Amino acid sequence: METILSVRALRKSYGAFEALRGVSLDFHSGEFVVVVGPSGAGKSTLIRCINRMIDPSSGGIEFDGVRLERARGAELRKRRAKIGMIFQHYNLIGRTNVIKNVLHGRLGHMPFIKSLFGLYSMADRLRAVALLEEIGLLEQKYKRADELSGGQMQRVGICRALMQEPRLLLADEPIASLDPRSAETVMNHLKRMTEQRGICCIVNLHQVDFARRYASRIIGVKSGAVVFDGKPEEFTADMARAIYEGGEADPLRGAAGDSVSDGTDYIEAAATPGGEYAAV
Amino acid sequence: MRVPLSPVSHKLRVTATALGVAAVFTGSAFFLKLDAVKFFSRLQNAGGVLRRFMTIDLSVVGAATAEMIGSLAMAVAALCIGFFISLVLAFLAAGNTAPSKPLAAVIKGSAAVVRAVPALVWLLMIVASVGFGNAGGLFGLLFPTCGYLIKAFITSIEDQGTGSVEAMRAVGASRIEIAIKGVLPGAMGQILAWSAMRVEFNVAESVNLGMVGVSGIGAMLMRALGKYQYGAISAIALVMLITMSALEILVNRLRRGIRGGK
Numbered sequence: 357m358e359t360i361l362s363v364r365a366l367r368k369s370y371g372a373f374e375a376l377r378g379v380s381l382d383f384h385s386g387e388f389v390v391v392v393g394p395s396g397a398g399k400s401t402l403i404r405c406i407n408r409m410i411d412p413s414s415g416g417i418e419f420d421g422v423r424l425e426r427a428r429g430a431e432l433r434k435r436r437a438k439i440g441m442i443f444q445h446y447n448l449i450g451r452t453n454v455i456k457n458v459l460h461g462r463l464g465h466m467p468f469i470k471s472l473f474g475l476y477s478m479a480d481r482l483r484a485v486a487l488l489e490e491i492g493l494l495e496q497k498y499k500r501a502d503e504l505s506g507g508q509m510q511r512v513g514i515c516r517a518l519m520q521e522p523r524l525l526l527a528d529e530p531i532a533s534l535d536p537r538s539a540e541t542v543m544n545h546l547k548r549m550t551e552q553r554g555i556c557c558i559v560n561l562h563q564v565d566f567a568r569r570y571a572s573r574i575i576g577v578k579s580g581a582v583v584f585d586g587k588p589e590e591f592t593a594d595m596a597r598a599i600y601e602g603g604e605a606d607p608l609r610g611a612a613g614d615s616v617s618d619g620t621d622y623i624e625a626a627a628t629p630g631g632e633y634a635a636v
Numbered sequence: 637m638r639v640p641l642s643p644v645s646h647k648l649r650v651t652a653t654a655l656g657v658a659a660v661f662t663g664s665a666f667f668l669k670l671d672a673v674k675f676f677s678r679l680q681n682a683g684g685v686l687r688r689f690m691t692i693d694l695s696v697v698g699a700a701t702a703e704m705i706g707s708l709a710m711a712v713a714a715l716c717i718g719f720f721i722s723l724v725l726a727f728l729a730a731g732n733t734a735p736s737k738p739l740a741a742v743i744k745g746s747a748a749v750v751r752a753v754p755a756l757v758w759l760l761m762i763v764a765s766v767g768f769g770n771a772g773g774l775f776g777l778l779f780p781t782c783g784y785l786i787k788a789f790i791t792s793i794e795d796q797g798t799g800s801v802e803a804m805r806a807v808g809a810s811r812i813e814i815a816i817k818g819v820l821p822g823a824m825g826q827i828l829a830w831s832a833m834r835v836e837f838n839v840a841e842s843v844n845l846g847m848v849g850v851s852g853i854g855a856m857l858m859r860a861l862g863k864y865q866y867g868a869i870s871a872i873a874l875v876m877l878i879t880m881s882a883l884e885i886l887v888n889r890l891r892r893g894i895r896g897g898k
């Protein structure tokens with residue numbers, strides 16, 4: 357497996373508070389990595405430092421052989437164009453129709469004048485249509501994005517990210533605002549589509565049962581440090597309990613998992629808004 | 637048992653406020669030496685003056701309409717230029733799109749200063765420095781236009797939130813692409829509604845502009861006033877009234893159309 361992303365001694369502090377305290381990880385193509393940890397552990401901070409939505413305080417990020425922590429301006433935009441991102445609140449442009457939202461994934465790849473007038477190439481348009489068909493939203497392609505359901509919006513979000521032809525896909529709590537059934541649909545599409553394309557996918561989740569079912573690798577984060585990194589089958593109930601211990605939610609729910617597969621065990625269901633949205 | 641609907645302290649506060657307002661009004665009236673007796677005795681003359689105003693001099697209607705169109709043109713031109721200046725500055729200053737916080741603070745601060753100074757003062761200052769004439773008038777109108785629109789546009793842009801901006805940043809879009817593709821689709825309706833509203837203010841200011849000496853219907857009105865041509869004054873006022881009413885109806889239609897199109 358080819359290493360496409362290396363994070364070295366990554367730190368992020370807010371004043372005296374350290375949100376990330378020296379994280380070092382390697383990611384490989386084809387991996388489906390799920391990052392778990394209690395609210396405020398630093399999951400969002402980690403994922404957002406990778407494509408520099410947040411500037412790390414120190415440390416190195418090497419993506420595709422390029423040092424991202426030093427990139428600026430047009431150079432940074434060029435790198436970001438190769439990293440897809442999916443958000444908890446989908447972040448679609450509500451007034452704009454579905455196919456245009458998907459094509460926004462090309463903005464970082466085309467000259468300014470063309471993007472200004474929406475002159476997407478025919479090849480791009482065909483690819484957008486193919487992606488929408490694959491994810492089951494072809495019928496909705498001219499609907500306004502704000503007319504869709506949450507699950508549909510997130511599927512459009514996946515298409516927009518894949519439209520970038522990324523080598524890396526970051527997803528920050530992609531199913532936290534969805535009902536269990538939509539959550540499952542979204543996770544299935546995400547897993548299948550990134551696997552087929554050999555993309556490395558890093559997903560923040562707070563549902564440990566989802567993590568076990570979908571991940572090819574689980575990373576446990578607690579208080580800004582990596583405390584677990586291994587295969588899903590090595591991620592025992594004891595391990596989960598240890599990670600969520602001292603967190604704001606009950607460590608036994610979901611992690612110990614008597615009803616593991618129903619998808620309703622939101623470990624952080626009662627997460628404090630301050631911790632969860634601070635970085636958003 | 638009695639159950640007061642609000643706490644006693646609250647009632648006391650309301651009473652104190654009412655007394656305070658009454659005291660301030662009485663003080664102001666004394667300060668201005670308002671003399672009700674003299675005022676009402678003078679009112680008796682009003683009848684005669686009003687009668688003279690009733691004879692409308694239709695011969696000036698044509699000229700007044702031409703001047704009114706000139707004033708309208710200046711108002712619209714100032715709005716168009718001000719629209720683009722304000723849009724750019726608002727994107728540079730809105731919390732979710734600003735590239736730099738100090739720059740945003742400077743823009744917001746300047747717009748606040750421009751708004752704090754009355755429009756007529758701006759007109760006089762600009763006209764005094766660049767001279768009378770249409771260019772001076774246009775330039776003078778730009779200040780109040782931008783002061784108003786920048787603040788309004790910033791609100792509309794900030795209403796779009798950070799999510800769409802974040803998504804566009806993540807795909808590698810540039811600032812202009814973020815503004816045009818990510819923020820404008822949601823903000824455009826409101827931005828147009830604010831601009832339509834500003835048309836009315838601009839026409840009113842543009843008429844004032846004539847009164848301080850720049851061309852337009854305001855200048856014509858001042859001349860007629862100076863010569864006590866009551867018939868002409870009435871005709872000019874009538875043209876203004878009809879234009880402003882028509883404009884208001886048009887703007888309301890436009891704003892309803894924009895809202896309906898959302």
Ligand SMILES: Nc1ncnc2c1ncn2[C@@H]1O[C@H](COP(=O)(O)OP(=O)(O)O)[C@@H](O)[C@H]1O
Pocket residue numbers: 370373375393394395396397398399400401402630631632633634635
């Ligand atoms: N902009 C910020 N200013 C101060 N503290 C922040 C900011 N963003 C995040 N934090 C803090 O950093 C910690 C990690 O946050 P985050 O990465 O969002 O956690 P998670 O995604 O795991 O819930 C939290 O304690 C949060 O309060």
Ligand SMILES: [Mg+2]
Pocket residue numbers: 399400401529560632
């Ligand atoms: Mg988070």
